[in-house]
Amino acid sequence: MTALLETPPAVRTTAKPPGHRGGTAGRILGYALLIVLSLLVMIPFAWMVSSSLKQNNEVFTVPIQWIPAEFRWDNFSVIWDRIPLWTYLGNSMLLSVSVTALQVLTGSFAAYGFAKIRFPGRDALFLAYIATIAVPWQAYMVPQYIIMQKLGLVDTHLSLILLQAFGAFGVFLMRQYYLTIPDELSEAARLDGLSEYGIWARVILPLSKPALASLALLTFVNTWNDYMGPFIYLTSNDLWTVQIGLRAFVGLYDAEYAMIMTGSVISVVPILVVFLLGQRYFVQGIATSGLK
Amino acid sequence: MASLTRRRTTLVGWSFILPNFIGFAALTLVPVVAALALSFMEWDSYSSPEWVGLANFERMWNNATFWVALTNTCYYALGHIPLTLVAALGLAMLLNRPLRGVGLFRTALFFPYVTSLVAVAVVWNMLFSPDLGPVNQFLRAVGVDHPPGWTTSSDWSMPAVILTSVWRDMGYYMVLYLAGLQTIPAELYEAAKVDGAGRWARFRHITLPSLRPTTFFVVIMLTISSFKVFDLVQVMTEGGPGRSTLVLSQLIFREGITQGRFGYSSAISMVLFVIVLLVTLIQFRLQQRSER
Numbered sequence: 059m060t061a062l063l064e065t066p067p068a069v070r071t072t073a074k075p076p077g078h079r080g081g082t083a084g085r086i087l088g089y090a091l092l093i094v095l096s097l098l099v100m101i102p103f104a105w106m107v108s109s110s111l112k113q114n115n116e117v118f119t120v121p122i123q124w125i126p127a128e129f130r131w132d133n134f135s136v137i138w139d140r141i142p143l144w145t146y147l148g149n150s151m152l153l154s155v156s157v158t159a160l161q162v163l164t165g166s167f168a169a170y171g172f173a174k175i176r177f178p179g180r181d182a183l184f185l186a187y188i189a190t191i192a193v194p195w196q197a198y199m200v201p202q203y204i205i206m207q208k209l210g211l212v213d214t215h216l217s218l219i220l221l222q223a224f225g226a227f228g229v230f231l232m233r234q235y236y237l238t239i240p241d242e243l244s245e246a247a248r249l250d251g252l253s254e255y256g257i258w259a260r261v262i263l264p265l266s267k268p269a270l271a272s273l274a275l276l277t278f279v280n281t282w283n284d285y286m287g288p289f290i291y292l293t294s295n296d297l298w299t300v301q302i303g304l305r306a307f308v309g310l311y312d313a314e315y316a317m318i319m320t321g322s323v324i325s326v327v328p329i330l331v332v333f334l335l336g337q338r339y340f341v342q343g344i345a346t347s348g349l350k
Numbered sequence: 351m352a353s354l355t356r357r358r359t360t361l362v363g364w365s366f367i368l369p370n371f372i373g374f375a376a377l378t379l380v381p382v383v384a385a386l387a388l389s390f391m392e393w394d395s396y397s398s399p400e401w402v403g404l405a406n407f408e409r410m411w412n413n414a415t416f417w418v419a420l421t422n423t424c425y426y427a428l429g430h431i432p433l434t435l436v437a438a439l440g441l442a443m444l445l446n447r448p449l450r451g452v453g454l455f456r457t458a459l460f461f462p463y464v465t466s467l468v469a470v471a472v473v474w475n476m477l478f479s480p481d482l483g484p485v486n487q488f489l490r491a492v493g494v495d496h497p498p499g500w501t502t503s504s505d506w507s508m509p510a511v512i513l514t515s516v517w518r519d520m521g522y523y524m525v526l527y528l529a530g531l532q533t534i535p536a537e538l539y540e541a542a543k544v545d546g547a548g549r550w551a552r553f554r555h556i557t558l559p560s561l562r563p564t565t566f567f568v569v570i571m572l573t574i575s576s577f578k579v580f581d582l583v584q585v586m587t588e589g590g591p592g593r594s595t596l597v598l599s600q601l602i603f604r605e606g607i608t609q610g611r612f613g614y615s616s617a618i619s620m621v622l623f624v625i626v627l628l629v630t631l632i633q634f635r636l637q638q639r640s641e642r
Binding site: 089096102103120171172180183190223224300304305308322325326333334340341 | 356359360362363364365366367368369370371372373374376377378379380381382384385388441444445447449454455456457458459460461462464465466467468469470472473474476477479481482483484487517521522525526574577578580581584585598599602603606607612615616619620622623626627630
């Protein structure tokens with residue numbers, strides 16, 4: 059989990075950015091620089107897409123041929139026979155959806171306890187959550203592995219779901235958001251006779267949709283893209299995720315350049331769709347993490 | 351009566367936290383503590399655990415591979431942290447103005463961070479191919495007669511990994527810097543302009559100091575992520591060629607999970623943890639001093 063310590067109150071955009079009255083020359087220069095940099099950043103993707111539609115021997119032509127001489131669309135149908143991509147995609151989807159659902163559900167539930175209910179030991183407990191965020195996962199992955207081994211869960215999807223669903227991250231993110239919701243709201247609901255569970259479900263959850271969306275998107279993307287977890291825990295081919303499957307394909311067929319690029323494109327498309335649909339929440343969740 | 355409601359509140363509070371806490375305690379809190387304990391034990395998959403004091407650390411101290419991995423990890427961090435920071439700040443400065451199509455640029459620059467790491471690593475590996483790869487094609491075109499062998503050369507493999515990681519991560523930290531920049535009141539810049547401060551002076555005396563909390567956060571996040579780097583090296587070079595890109599988390603994985611030397615690998619993971627902790631504490635100190 060890379061995106062830690064995030065707090066999601068809406069990004070302030072009131073302050074005018076500096077340099078908004080910069081000269082025309084400066085503006086044009088800025089534009090030019092941005093266009094060049096964006097293109098540079100996107101070049102690997104352009105090359106990936108272009109190569110995925112070529113024949114193997116066309117991938118490394120000098121100079122680079124950006125538009126294939128002949129579009130090999132059938133790369134995109136052949137690859138499904140070469141590796142069990144449907145299985146991999148299905149596994150990735152299963153893991154990402156379960157982890158996200160659990161993270162959002164238990165995270166927001168626990169966050170309510172931490173943010174809105176006062177009881178002894180609460181703050182010490184929360185400190186334990188925070189402290190573990192700063193400990194690199196690599197520092198305790200071996201004890202985790204031993205536990206999973208004892209439970210007989212190595213080489214199952216359940217191990218990865220359990221490992222990633224109860225992280226401190228979701229609790230922290232949601233708690234920070236709940237703190238920005240005035241206590242008067244829950245007080246009023248209490249006077250109206252709602253139980254604490256009712257307040258969470260009917261008052262707080264509806265109010266925290268943007269934060270829930272941020273958390274869900276960040277978790278989904280992180281789980282989908284995770285390599286190390288599945289790499290360590292999943293040894294059976296039929297349990298592999300797209301990331302592991304793609305890496306294995308590259309290892310086996312390292313000269314099939316075009317097909318490797320085709321696989322890469324397919325592994326990126328689902329996450330591209332998710333990202334573009336929820337881009338606003340995604341960026342917002344990260345953007346505010348540096349503030350307070 | 352009062353104590354009864356208080357006990358009830360405590361129960362309700364715990365009931366909110368419990369669903370998450372059970373998973374968190376069993377799979378994060380316990381392993382974190384266990385990692386520390388394990389580092390003082392001799393334990394592998396065949397024998398039962400035995401307390402051996404500092405023996406694991408002694409063995410580590412005398413082990414050349416450990417020092418290689420530690421050096422490589424520091425090399426990676428020293429390249430990744432400053433380059434990503436400068437690139438992210440530069441991009442944020444460029445984007446923090448009312449330009450047409452800002453959203454498009456931001457998405458383009460941020461996109462590498464969202465795409466799956468395996469695809470990214472696979473594509474960059476091909477871009478870096480020594481003979482016909484586009485990177486070296488370009489270098490030859492601009493007059494470099496003998497461009498480096500990148501991931502196939504033990505001198506250039508780490509730079510290749512660092513470049514790829516900067517390309518991937520800068521968009522993420524750019525978003526953090528953009529959020530930081532937007533909290534700087536425009537009046538500060540107006541006042542400085544009236545006082546005749548040039549562009550550079552405004553950057554040095556207003557932008558940089560105002561961004562200090564963001565930079566503090568960014569450096570800590572970059573430090574944590576640098577020292578636990580795994581996925582990128584594993585997919586791009588598998589630690590090679592030779593041991594040229596072997597990093598601490600790979601060593602922990604190999605010793606602890608592949609070889610089943612739980613105690614020894616936990617000792618290495620303690621080193622990783624202490625480094626991250628120290629760097630974070632030093633950062634906190636510096637931050638506090640600069641605020642005084």
